[in-house]
Amino acid sequence: MFRPTPRASGYFRTDYAQDLALLQTRAERIGLAALVAILVTLPFVATPFLLDLACQVFLASIGALSLMLLTGYAGQISLGHAGLIAAGAFTTGILTREIHAPFWLTLPASALTGVVLGLVFGLPSLRLRGLYLAVSTLALHFIVIYLGGEYETKRGFSTGILIEKPSLGGFKLTDGRAWYFVLLIFAAATLLICVNLLRSRSGRAWRAIHARETVAEALGISISGYKLLAFVISSAMTSVAGCLFAYYRGVVSIEAFDLFLSIQYVAMIIIGGMGSLLGALLGAAFVTVFPYAIEALLKLLPNVQKLAGDIFAVNYASFGVVMILFLILEPLGLVGIWRRLQNYFLLWPFKYKPLAGTRK
Amino acid sequence: MLKRTLLGAIAICALTIPASAQDAYVVGLTGALTGPPSSTYAPAVDALGLYIDRVNAAGGVNGKKIQLILEDDGAQPSKAAANTKKLITQDKAVLILNASLSSTYAPVIAETQAAGVPLLFASSVCPKSVYPPAEPLQFCTTGFAANYDSQATLDFIKARAKGPVKIGFSAMAIPLSRGEIDYAENLSKEMGMTPVDKEVIPPPTADYTSFATKLKDAGPNWVYSWAPWVTQVRTLEALRKLGWQDDYVAWGHLEAESELSRLKDGKFFVVNSNALFQEALPIHKEIEEAAKKAGSKYPAATMAEGWIAGMAIEAALKGAGWPADPAKLKASMENLKVDTKGLRGGPIEWTKDNHFRTKLYYRVYTWSGDKISRVQDWKSYDVK
């Protein structure tokens, strides 16, 4: 994410503020402006279905970014991501149903739930590593779902807790377009938070811990402190995603947060490309859009109506196939492809960086 | 970054928007066609497809064909919501069908309500919102309905039992099933029975014996289960293995017919709102032939629900005329009488404030020596 030098010549920094600037070259600024322009115009040209898809991608991006922070940078595996999203969603659901809490209350409350759960989820990380840690987070997933299920049954919300659309300053968020922008802003904010976290002290500490814990400790980094911090921040962001999810869908039920969801998030960061925020975004978009894309592609096949029953099984299976192909053929993930593509043009007309070995 | 993928997706989707069928009724369905719960829903959807194919082959409704667009939600609420949105906005469906797990109801209802499109629950349990006073846009054709089912079952037990009833319950650990069993437990008390135990069994369970042991040790002489078929039948089997020989009542899902003949258990009763194919009515023959002709991989006996949904759709569209829009369709559905031709105990009648049916009919079957037999004929309940 952080490049030692800009991508075009002639950008020298005369103070550290410039060095920290996110956009350095003109091309980058133009690129961002174009992206923003596309993102802003998209809702006015897209069908509501595509809009919904985009909203799902944004929601997934928030979750994937926070998981990337935890796994891709701090190196802590978690299979409890769905549990955290559920926690945020249930906090929102329970608060709206029980005390009619408004948006501005449920959102921080969800984040707070995330913080608390992050501490709890994070505690095992002080003793455990890798797979064992993953399993302990899995256990917490089951606990959250169990509690959620109990609440649903006990309060008689057997088909889910219905949630009113939130209002922001008197404006009720019902329109898909409005949601698009709200979620876009949240996703962008998450991205910015992640970027800034990663280039701050904590980001460097996480990477040091990820690289080698013993060395990091020798460098005077508080291992347990930063691990917990990673869990707390990641969980808080994930819970916020859960809160938004609850509002966006207008309903919370435990079925929406099964283990498969956790696996989807892990798939996002691996398919996207470990250790890259861009990868998290790409992965989130890919994993979210992919099933719809496959479905759409399969429907292009001739005589598809005859296969009506089977087509979904094929769709399901092909998700597995594509994931396998991806893992085998592109271990660096989408971001690997992106970088290659980018390098193809960045290095144009060279294949490798010229003067790489040039010494005076 | 994001934009590339998004644009790619847009391109793919743009390419694949089905040539909008201008001269057909578009009906969209979101259902659990894959994933663990699909065993209940896939056959019904298959049957619905068969029925609509038949209607189309016979010239359609009002001279127009019906185009049924299927979307799989894998029983995930989020996917169901997205599917619904797509069906309404992109495919311009005039009617949405839900054939999925109850957890998908809320998001689908939210989407259809926002768009003002009627929603028909075609394969899963009817939500309370279709009972009088019904939500304006929600309708239901399926045979099983919360509370009424338990009422009918407990009535049956009461009538059948010779002495005092010590009743045990079994539910699956999903909110819907738990809620219904809780209701039944209270009702049983009101009806003078003694509830002795209630087992709530998680869906993924390797061995039901543990639960059955507890149930059995509570000493019931009746056990009632209202849950997905797996839980109902495996609790029974586990109980039987443990040597419990008393009466067991369960809800008759799609699988009931084949399972009754597999289990051959004279003290296992299924309460049903559909007539079993065993009875070989003309309509049953019709369905069997259609299934055979289409080479369906599901037994005909599992197809009644889908067939009835098809009948309802046909009738609703006929009433709405051509061209149909959601409003016209809603008006048509609010005043509809569907002749089930014997598949049910009577017609499905919808009124302005009752989108369930005015009268419910239940039959009870069991295995008697060499065949499935009725132990109680249609018994009707007024829906209020």
Add this chain to the structure above:
Amino acid sequence: MQLLINIVVLASIYALIACGYVLIYRVSRVLNLAHGELMMFGAYLVLACSSLFAGHPVMALCAAVILSIVTGALVYIFLMRKMTGEMVLAAILTTVALGILVRGVVVLVWSSQQQYPAQALGISNPTFTLPGDGHISLWSLVLVLTNLAAYGALFGFLRFGRWGMRMRAAGQNPLLAAQRGINLHGVYALAWSLSTLTGALAGILMALDSGVTGSMPVIALKAFPAALVGGLDSLGGALIGALIVAGAEVLLIYYVDPLLSDVVPFLVLVAMLFVRPWGLFGTREELDRV
């Protein structure tokens, strides 16, 4: 008495499944999250074979077992071999993807309906009454016995067999093992075959006892805590872990709240992880980084 039987049966199920996790983890440090799906696949293979060898239940069962061994080897050769050297999380995700694929294929071929292989084979499932008013069904009994046999065979194989020794060596230090001329790919393929075999046995026997649906893989997930409590790289540990988890589950269902049965194995696990992260009998190790 019945409780004891329940514990033994459930423990056997868990143990038979858990040893599949252990076998693969032990040699290649990969957690096979497709184990449940492969188990289910074994059960469906019986269905396929029962129509192939109609009227010969024994032959059909044997064929299914052999096919599942082949399946395991094929999975390694065509899939997991490519993941050697990749990060562990990616390898695990590959198994998840495999699981999704298998599920899709199963629905495609056999539909998602509940199926009864025992019926297809034409064999019944009588119940035996044991002293103390305990009841056990034939296939549960077979499962318990199979489990014991499988563990016995595996212990013997790993301790005394040539390939067993190689497997242990590869698990302890793959580099050294490779240098001593051990064919690592062969060892890994064998581990996958054996793991799929035991998984399929569990799947087949469960299916014979109570049928099979697409939701069977979830059961394998519950056997997972058993393997971890015992120690992911210890066969004996898996057996004991299965007993502990099954015991806790059965007793909780009976004496406390059946609803807890879903959560409790994982609670046991978390408690275990805090006390002895590497499991009761596992080797203390530093796990690979992400």
Add this chain to the structure above:
Amino acid sequence: MTASATVYRERLRRTTAPHLLCERARVTPDSVAFRSKHFGIYRERRWRDYAALVAHAASALQSLGIGRGERVAIMGDVCEEWMICDLAAQSLGAIVYGIYPTASAAEVEYQMRDGGACVFIAEDQEYVDRILPFADQLPDLRTIVVLDDSAMFGYEHPKLRRFGELLDAVAKADLGWLEAQVALVSADDPAFIVYTSGTTGHPKGALVSHGKHLAATDTVVSHYPTLREKPHRTVVFLPMCHVLGRDVAITLPLISQLVPHFGEDPEDFAVTLFEVAPTVLFMVPRYLQKFASHVLVGILNSSRIKRAAHDFAMRFARPYATRRWNGGSNIVQDAIYRLVRLAVFKPILNKLGFDQLELVVSGGASLPAETMALWHVYGVNVVEMYGQTEEAGGIIAGQRGPFPRPGNVGTAVDGIDVRLAEDGEVLVRSPDLFDGYWRNDEATREVKGADGWLRTGDVGEWRGGALRLIDRARDFMVTAGGKTISPSFIENTLRASPYVAEAVVFGHGRKYLTAIIEIDFDTVADWARANDVAYTGFTSLTAHPRIARLIEIEIDKANASLARVEQIKSFRILPKALDPEEEGEPVTPTRKVKRKLMYERFKVLIEGMYDDSDERLIAAGVGGVLAG
């Protein structure tokens, strides 16, 4: 020369560099004087800061008791502290000289004795180590100052002082103080010595006085007025002990709008260029060649499509470059070229940091025409200039451009008279030449005639108003066939190959010419990787038969453009890279080859190339007669 320019130069002739610095600090205190990279940041130094730094350094040096006319030696890599110390010493009236960072111990000792410096300023511990072994044997040396003391713990020597401590010990001097010091220095006082890297014998120190240096350097600005007309960025990388390096880092910024940029480390030269994207560069041919060959090899190893794009662009751009030399391109061709440049060449240049270059001046040695042509094709305005240390920082001639045809060094600059002697030797006369060689009057007399004409030792000719250099006057060889041949011309031709770093031609009194080739490790290694040639290091690479074949093809290419007698008949590849830092190596610190030493060093290799069977036969035939 216009009247105002003459007045201006006269004014320069009567001032000093430190004085100009003070002036700039008064007039434009807030403009950026230079930028110097430090921990990733290009620190901006304004003229005010610059003068303050120099003042502080001067007062620190003064505390060491440096007197007028005393010498101060500086050794190290290019860095801002060098400039500051240099100007500080000059403002105290001391004479500064630099020692090449690559100089061997013997050379350092020679220059220390010859120059007789009382203070030795070392950039860091590395250079302290160079002088410490014989520091006690140098009678004049009083103090060793180390600028960067980061690796200096544990160093104890009575003469050793840390610059930081010196600065801390004196009060901060202000601009007024500096001006007072500077006022004491006369424009005619000697300012610095530049040691010429003689290819024969010991280096000679050219002594230059303040005013003459400034006036002479003004020739560069007047020849390339853009330097004065608008702000320019440049990168300082030539060693500041070289007169051109001094010009770029210190003098030109004082008298033009050139802003020098210093990299963090000379090793990061490529990075610095990339980051700064200079608009003006003063280069030596070696770098232009090296960059060109890296680009070419990079393209050769690029993917098929990209290579095709480059080839396609070249196919159009080559004739376009020729037309541009002839001044005959039309609007359409211009437009197409601009498009091609934007699509292909600009990205190439961008990667080097060359894309904003308006002017590249190549000097110091002759630039192979092919190299210059290539840069012209890419759209970099490379011009060649001609100058010598003895011109006191000024130049004799230079191509004005833009995009001049290669092959000459352009027209003579304003304010200098150039004429050719009968034997073609270039003679120059100017009021602003060096004062003479330091403590070597004999050598001074050798080049500086009583008539005021300075002998350059180069042979040239006028062609179309431009000066064309043929060769160094003293560097001809005559073959056994009696043909007079210029080896440097052939060597330049050979060096045009991207794979050849250095070529040395032999053949004096022989039947034919041979060459010793030093391969360019980077490009050849690239080629080897691309062509599956396995190697472990420099030596194994040179020993590979396919590399020999590669070089042979390159030599055949060069031979094709040479006359028959000039062609190389045989060659050998040096098994190791030439290292100027090593004792007795046949290259000067500026990598000029000492031909004689080269022969002695690689006699076996060279003799191996000559088939002396004829001689032996004759010797065998006459052997008895001579003995008897």
